[in-house]
Amino acid sequence: MRTPPFLAPFGIGLDxxxxxxxxxxxxxxxxxxxxxxxxxxxxxxxxxxxxGNPVHYEVEEIPVPETRGHLMYCISRILPGRVGDEFLMTxxxxxxxAGTAEVYLGLRGEGLVxxxxxxxxxxxxxxxxxxxxxxxxxxxxxxxxxxxxxxxxCVYPAGAGHNYGDIASEGFPRRVVLRRGKPAxxxxx
Amino acid sequence: MRTPPFLAPFGIGLDxxxxxxxxxxxxxxxxxxxxxxxxxxxxxxxxxxxxGNPVHYEVEEIPVPETRGHLMYCISRILPGRVGDEFLMTxxxxxxxAGTAEVYLGLRGEGLVxxxxxxxxxxxxxxxxxxxxxxxxxxxxxxxxxxxxxxxxCVYPAGAGHNYGDIASEGFPRRVVLRRGKPAxxxxx
Numbered sequence: 001m002r003t004p005p006f007l008a009p010f011g012i013g014l015d016x017x018x019x020x021x022x023x024x025x026x027x028x029x030x031x032x033x034x035x036x037x038x039x040x041x042x043x044x045x046x047x048x049x050x051x052g053n054p055v056h057y058e059v060e061e062i063p064v065p066e067t068r069g070h071l072m073y074c075i076s077r078i079l080p081g082r083v084g085d086e087f088l089m090t091x092x093x094x095x096x097x098a099g100t101a102e103v104y105l106g107l108r109g110e111g112l113v114x115x116x117x118x119x120x121x122x123x124x125x126x127x128x129x130x131x132x133x134x135x136x137x138x139x140x141x142x143x144x145x146x147x148x149x150x151x152x153x154c155v156y157p158a159g160a161g162h163n164y165g166d167i168a169s170e171g172f173p174r175r176v177v178l179r180r181g182k183p184a185x186x187x188x189x
Numbered sequence: 190m191r192t193p194p195f196l197a198p199f200g201i202g203l204d205x206x207x208x209x210x211x212x213x214x215x216x217x218x219x220x221x222x223x224x225x226x227x228x229x230x231x232x233x234x235x236x237x238x239x240x241g242n243p244v245h246y247e248v249e250e251i252p253v254p255e256t257r258g259h260l261m262y263c264i265s266r267i268l269p270g271r272v273g274d275e276f277l278m279t280x281x282x283x284x285x286x287a288g289t290a291e292v293y294l295g296l297r298g299e300g301l302v303x304x305x306x307x308x309x310x311x312x313x314x315x316x317x318x319x320x321x322x323x324x325x326x327x328x329x330x331x332x333x334x335x336x337x338x339x340x341x342x343c344v345y346p347a348g349a350g351h352n353y354g355d356i357a358s359e360g361f362p363r364r365v366v367l368r369r370g371k372p373a374x375x376x377x378x
Contacts, residue, residue: 004288007324009304011313014294014320016205069288069325071344099193099258103344105203105294115198124200131203135196136258155260155292155344 004069012062014075019108019128019151021075024060030091031055032083037168038091040175040189041084048083055079056088070158077151078111078144085177087111092141092172096161102134102154104142109150112185114141114172121173123185126152139167143176145183193258201251203264208297208317208340210264213249219280220244221272226357227280229364229378230273237272244268245277259347266340267300267333274366276300281330281361285350291323291343293331298339301374303330303361310362312374315341328356332365334372 013022032048035056039045048054057078064070081088092114095102104113106126115122115138124132126142134140144150174185202211221237224245228234237243246267253259270277281303284291293302295315304311306327313321315331323329333339363374 004290004325006307006326007322008309009302009311009313009322009324009327011315011319011321014318016296016318064290064322064324069286069290069346071290071292071322071346073292073320073322097258101193101253101258101260101347103260103262105342107205113198118195120197122198124198126200129203129205130200131262132200133196133198133253133260133262135198135253136193137195138198153294157258157260157346158290 002067004067005065007064014153016107019075019077019149021060021062024062026061026063028059029055030057035091039083039086041086044084057090064158066158068157068159071155072158073153073155075151075153076142077149078142079149080144080147082178087143087145087176087178087183089143089176090141091164092139092167094139094163094166095156096163097159099136100157100160101136102140102156104132104134105153106130107151107153109144109148110146111142111144111150112176114143114174115139116172123174141167141172145176191256193256194254196253203342205296208264208266208338210249210251213251215250215252217248218244219246224280228272228275230275233273246279253347255347257346257348260344261347262342262344264340264342265331266338267331268338269333269336271367276332276334276365276367276372278332278365279330280353281328281356283328283352283355284345285352286348288325289346289349290325291329291345293321293323294342295319296340296342298333298337299335300331300333300339301365303332303363304328305361312363330356330361334365
């Protein structure tokens with residue numbers, strides 16, 4: 001087991017009202033075109049790509065070494081909106097080191113954390129003041145079901161890594177769509 | 190390496206304004222009498238113990254398995270006040286698995302996180318909206334320098350464990366005291 005790099009302590013600012021990192025050093029931006037293959041309505045997604053290719057979500061980080069012992073933290077922000085009738089969402093992933101947890105703390109907006117592991121599926125509501133525990137082994141995807149941005153603070157072991165490939169091919173067993181004016185969790189067809 | 194126990198996802202409530210867990214399952218309460226040996230003014234502490242033995246700080250948890258892969262999270266709340274001229278503080282500890290980090294997110298009040306490792310000392314300010322990163326190997330103690338409670342959300346690897354013994358015997362190289370009406374970080378004598 002590699003020894004974690006020795007680092008000096010530091011502090012950073014988080015705007016707990018806006019749900020934003022004050023001066024992020026790294027910003028991962030996912031646009032409509034990055035989400036090809038994830039939404040049921042591929043034609044609606046292509047229409048978005050043609051019409052300005054809007055940002056779907058962003059992840060703000062001030063990175064630490066990606067090794068065991070360190071903890072990575074971020075602010076994720078998912079914009080409001082839909083692709084067809086499906087609410088905007090993250091790609092979702094397992095951790096590459098699958099047996100590692102993640103903690104989400106809702107700061108703004110409302111949504112659902114979809115999780116799956118070993119044939120089971122769970123959806124947990126995330127809103128400001130609600131913490132969601134993603135246990136080891138659960139793939140996780142977050143969906144914005146509200147009218148404004150959904151922002152949450154996240155913490156996970158820095159050595160966990162991301163396995164996007166399995167979700168890109170398997171997907172999730174449920175989708176979150178607008179039905180009669182309200183979000184509904186329905187079976188993926 | 191033991192495989193982490195498989196757990197179902199869950200959500201819990203955190204009051205981000207009060208800095209409190211909504212329905213904690215475990216509450217660690219440290220009173221004046223639990224802090225014997227930690228403050229410079231032992232007589233002032235004994236006087237507090239005799240006069241009702243007040244709570245100095247509390248830690249609220251909804252525990253997960255204390256094994257690698259899981260993440261423990263808590264709300265810590267340090268009451269305002271002093272022992273002699275020294276501001277109320279936690280005992281402080283290294284992690285038993287020393288090479289593991291901790292993330293603090295300030296929710297209410299103001300204070301300092303004192304940290305030491307390998308002969309170095311650092312103090313980082315913690316206030317609402319400020320996150321402090323305690324890197325692997327750094328012992329950490331939090332001090333309330335404000336007029337109200339200091340509350341913060343914390344996340345650390347659930348298998349990290351606590352080593353209180355080394356701090357109980359070594360102490361920290363600095364203390365935080367009231368000097369001319371303001372908090373000051375001074376050498377421990």
